Amino acid sequence: MTNTNTTKRTSAVLEGGFWFFVMLVPMLLGYLALTLVLGLAGIGLGLLLLPPTAAYLRWLADLRRKKVHAWRGIEIPRPYRAEPEFGPGFKGYWGKIQFHGTDPAFWRDAAWTMTDPVVGALLAVLPIALVAEGLYGFVISALWSTLVGHGFNDWFGFVHVHHGNEGMRWAPAALGVLEIALGFAIAPKMLEWHARWSRVLLAPTPAQVEARMKHLTQTRADAVDTQAAELRRIERDLHDGAQARLVAMGMHLNAASQLLERDPEAAQKLLTEARDSSAKALSELRDLVRGIHPPVLADRGLVDAVRATALDSPLDVQVHAEVTGRLDAPLESAAYFAVSEALTNVAKHAHAVHVWIDMRVADGLLKITVSDDGIGGADLDRGSGLRGIERRLATFDGILALSSPQGGPTVVTMELPCVSSSPKTSSSSGTA
Amino acid sequence: MRVVLAEDLFLLRDGMIRLLEAYGFEIAAAVGDGPALVEALVTERPDVAVVDVRMPPTFTDEGLRAVLEARQVVPGLPVLVLSQYVEQLYAGELLADGAGAIGYLLKDRVFDSDSFVDAVKRVAAGGTVMDPEVISKLLARGVRKEPLGALTDREREVLSLMAEGRSNAAIAERLVITERAIAKHTSNIFMKLGLPESGDDNRRVLAVLAYLKA
DSSP: OHHHHHHHHHHHHHHHHIIIIIHHHHHHHHHHHHHHHHHTGGGTHHHHHHHHHHHHHHHHHHHHHHHHHHHHOOOOOOOOOOOOOOOSHHHHHHHHHHHHHTOHHHHHHHHHHHHTTTHHHHHHHHHHHHHHHHHHHHHHHHTHHHHBTTTBOEEETTEEESTTOGGGTTHHHHHHHHHHHHHHHHHHHHHHHHHHHHHHHHSOOHHHHHHHHHHHHHHHHHHHHHHHHHHHHHHHHHIIIIIHHHHHHHHHHHHHHHHHHHOHHHHHHHHHHHHHHHHHHHHHHHHHHHHHSOHHHHHHOHHHHHHHHHHHSSSEEEEEEEOOSOBOHHHHHHHHHHHHHHHHHIIIIIOOSEEEEEEEEETTEEEEEEEEOSOOOOOGGGOTTHHHHHHHHHTTTOEEEEEOOTTOOEEEEEEEEOOBOSOOOOOOEEEO | OEEEEEOSOHHHHHHHHHHHHHTTOEEEEEEOSHHHHHHHHHHHOOSEEEEESSOTTTTSSHHHHHHHHHHHHSTTOOEEEEESSOOHHHHHHHHTTOOOOEEEEEGGGGGSHHHHHHHHHHHHTTOEEEOHHHHHHHHHHHTTSTTGGGSOHHHHHHHHHHHTTOOHHHHHHHHTSOHHHHHHHHHHHHHHTTOOOOSOTTHHHHHHHHHHHO
16 A cells, blocks of 8 residues: 555656656747747748647647556547648648648647746656755765865755854755655645646637537437438338338238139239239348448448449449458448448539549548549539538548539548458459 | 258258259258358369358358359359349459359349259359349440440340350340341350450350459
8 A cells, every 4th residue: 555655656756757857858849949930920931830830739739648648547638620631732731821820729739838848847846856855965964074165055955054064964864855755745746736737728628628519419410310311211111112012912812812713824813923022022122221231331341332332333433442451330331321422423413424432541530532524513502412421421520521613523522530440351442 | 963052041041952952953061151161162062052142150241252262272163152132243253263153143033943943053054144133233334334335235135144144045045036146146245345266165254244344
């Protein structure tokens, strides 16, 4: 019990040392970079430095978040906005500057970088400073005569260290013991405060949390609505389709059994009709299941399911994929239906001949682009199914971007955060 | 004729054993999962295998993968694959080795026992039998895609029947034209699809494959 307590206190003191000695220089570098950005903003040069500075500050903040979680067990969520894709050249870079400049999280990172070398360092340094000074007290006691009279003329706390005060030689060591004890005593509390201080500026603000909750509530409502509509459609299809055919089949069989002796020929005809009904019911059930969860998706996952859809498409669809392993089933399903809906859209509206589908997983993002050589002019605000895809993706925090100038080409980009699971590989490319 | 049967549903397996035995087949082995199927195909070397796609342990495309694996060990092993669904993607994979002796049918075709047994026999004889559902999708697509667009309506009709695994004689009977005319159509089809005349029996397989890849 005492043992763990001691270890905890010792590591807290060392932790304080880490924050002060190891982090001080990187923090000051961040401070310097930020000063340059703000100082040179007037002549525009500062703006150019903004994206790398933002990235550096983010790295610093992430390091703090990670360590605080590992050492103090306090989770600090990241408040950053999802980064869109930036184009090449200066225009893309300007977009990047705007993106970071308008992200409140960047300015909070900046405020943290400005204040942490004072506030954070004070909190972190106090325990280790007490311990260090305590040790210094021992040194003075041990080397009293060497120190005195060699330009060393000082006080150690209330002890005046000089000739003729040898009687007080033990005092610095005694005081040192007290200081070390105090340092160890307050270390956990101080580091706790240090962690809390870190959270003040590095965690999302209540407004951000609220916005996030609003988003989640909205997408959940959308997901529930979509699900309910889907269930209604399935129920209706079953009721009007397979169920009706099975009833008809039963009636035909019933009538046939009654006619069997009187009119075998008519009975034969009814039996044939019953068989046709069963075949139709089967085929309708098949289509229904395809609409709920396509067999290839269940068997092979996203990539092959998309390739199978590409094969069925009347258009010339080329699929290129760099996706290793299977993704989470609900995510695969969402991505698959998003792609097939996009493909249906192209077939219906775009007047295109060629379609290119590119899927890749990188940095925890599943990125899918569907491009066509059609007439363009697709518009998110004019319905056309794209909003539906967007809602479908939003449930998974995914986003959809559309570029479709009049005259084409149309490029639909979809991004979904993901983690790939099982090692089963299905990376391939092919022509359909 | 010795058959290996793979189907995990007991009732259906039992039914198919009865059906095939009634038509004079000998059941060499009847298995219910993928690994057992590969084993049975490689050791028994049957004259033909009838295989369900979805089986334990994964209940995905186990049967299909078992067939592809076994055919790497025993090239050209005749297999008729049955599935609840027919997918062009899977049809393409089955035909990809170009060896023929492959069938890919919807499971419900079993109900029509005569034509089902006929399909089994055609596959055993090295023929290729594709489900009409695959063929109709291919041809619907073919209208818009090269080189399928180059075919005349009649040639498309012939190819459709050819892909279902019928012989020239059977196609001639169905379309009510002479066998000679069919031979002419097929050679036109091969030419338009760019399949060289090499005395290879499996140009029919290649023709269907060319469509799948088109």
